[in-house]
Amino acid sequence: MHRIIDGVLRFQTEIHGKRQELFSELGERQKPFAVFIACSDSRVVPELLTQCDPGDIFVIRNAGNIIPSYGPASGGVSASIEYAVQGLGIPNLIVCGHSDCGAMKAILRDDKLDKMPAVGAWIKHAAAAKQIVEARFSPEEDEKRRLNALVHENVLCQLRNLATHPAVAAKLAAGQLSLHGWVYNIDSGTVDTFDAEKQEFVTLTRDSTAQATPKLIVRYSQKK
Template sequence: MKDIARFLTGFKNFQRTYFCEDSDFFKSLKSSQNPNVLVVACSDSRVDPAILTGCAPGDMFVVRNVANLIPPYEKTPGLHGVSAAVEYSVKVLGVEHVIVLGHSCCGGIQALMTPEREGLGEFIAPWVSIAEPALAEVARELGDKPDHVRMKACEQAAVLVSLENLLTFPFVWERVMTGKLYLHGWYFDMEKGELLSYLPETGSFEPLVARCVRP
């Protein structure tokens, strides 16, 4: 019950900030939302994108799932939750940026790299298989490297797989090609405390916000 009590205290702080001290804040948000960014992030409790970026309510449209994955566009019967969120944010909300936010120490990618993946559960194994191309690339390029090197490479490669899958959505492709939508691949290194961004020019993830240097 301690966690629940802490959550209620947190909500009271939120309430005080946005409904007492700034009572007008949610008046404009009640009727509609107008975020300019879609963030696809991992469900990992350590990498909440709004906390990481210091955002306020209404600033970003967020999808969170295991390993921040985006499946390719398909019309087969099923419950396509991530695809629905992509469709809504791009076609209805008209976001101008999509950020796929990966991170270090990702349990989903660790599951992907587990040889006996089927034993992980009936939902996890098929879900993380979306990133199979990332796993294959790492095995091909870095098969002889230590586990931690391959893990980080796979986490970053999975971000690129999701970006590639985004481009299979016709409405995403059309907006990217006409300069109305921009795609970003970010990677939060929680061990170093820095944020990296994929640069197509270099073909690598480079510091977007470098680690802080203690005096």
Template sequence: MPIKRMIEGLNEFHDNYFISHREMFEQLSQGQSPEVLFVTSSDSRIDPCLITQSQPGELFVIRNVGNIIPAHGASPSAEAAAVEYAVHGLGIRDIVICGHSHCGAMRGLLQIGNLAQQMPLVYDWLKNNAESTRRLVMDNYPGYSHEKLLKIAIEQNVLTQIENLETHPVIRSKLHAGKLNLHAWIYEIETGEVFAYDAANGQFKLLENRPFPVPNPLIAAHSDSLR
């Protein structure tokens, strides 16, 4: 989309959508109270509000290369600050990590040696934050086709980011209190469908009428220790 078309879009938004929803925007100007933290890719093909049909003010969004949340204890990051603000400051009760099909970050991760010279910053980001995903895939799925490995990497990366989230103090505290749910999703660009991780069978299932929150292993372990 050329910049001229974007400006035309801005004018169209103001003259039509904004005018007809002026009251909603006046309320939003008084503060935000989103219900979900949505973590997804920077990929231009992914629009969280479009695929969930959410209105302004309903989603608090983090986007980056590979829909990654660095584990607690890594270098300070905007992602960690946003997570802390969303959960502690805004009272978010649901967090979605949403990967997607044909993910360029995961494709690059599987061929990471080629990135070092061409895109060193992308290389550093993936090497520092997604190496566990790459190692898991390469060590446990020998002989798979590249496209099958890519699908596995996309799924495993989402689950890795759930695990990374659980290392953050504010997340662990809310999970322990039963005040937070984590969700692992995959958006399929070519079909428009979303698949959610169902821990009961260890698979991503088509998301239709009910959510599949990821069970908190820390809570389960603590409960077992009290028996």
């Protein structure tokens, strides 16, 4: 705890004071330009990865960067998404998985989680991703390759789950929300981003225009 306390004190003296104008503004309101849904893994730090300032991104984190489909038993993830999209009107939403994900390893290996029943129940929201990988790769395939595929497929499955949330569906239909599917490669620092037009993950670059936004806009004729 001493390390954490020292960090807070350094923040107060070395950072907060030097950026008083920013923090005074943030003390009154927030206007983030992106929602960033990531894994709780300690190696994934959204603000560090994106080099964003406080107030820039609305971060939602949980084991496996999972987004349950919308339902009557809405939980914290659903509530956070609804508030971010409907309440704050944030126009960009990123679902970010990462390499060497512990949650995905547990799914891939069928780990027995008797002593962690909540974890076991939670990662079942990624069951579709596992079945896709099992359908496309043989059990004899290298585990590292299957894990990499599962991490990527999980991002796509969670993006599909996102579209079941009414606030998200409405914004997508109105063309007011763009979706992005990322996988952060911890060892190299690179990011794979899903290109819905090409139907594949590509490397994120400065000039990247790849999006995972589905084409869900219907044009209605105006009747007189």
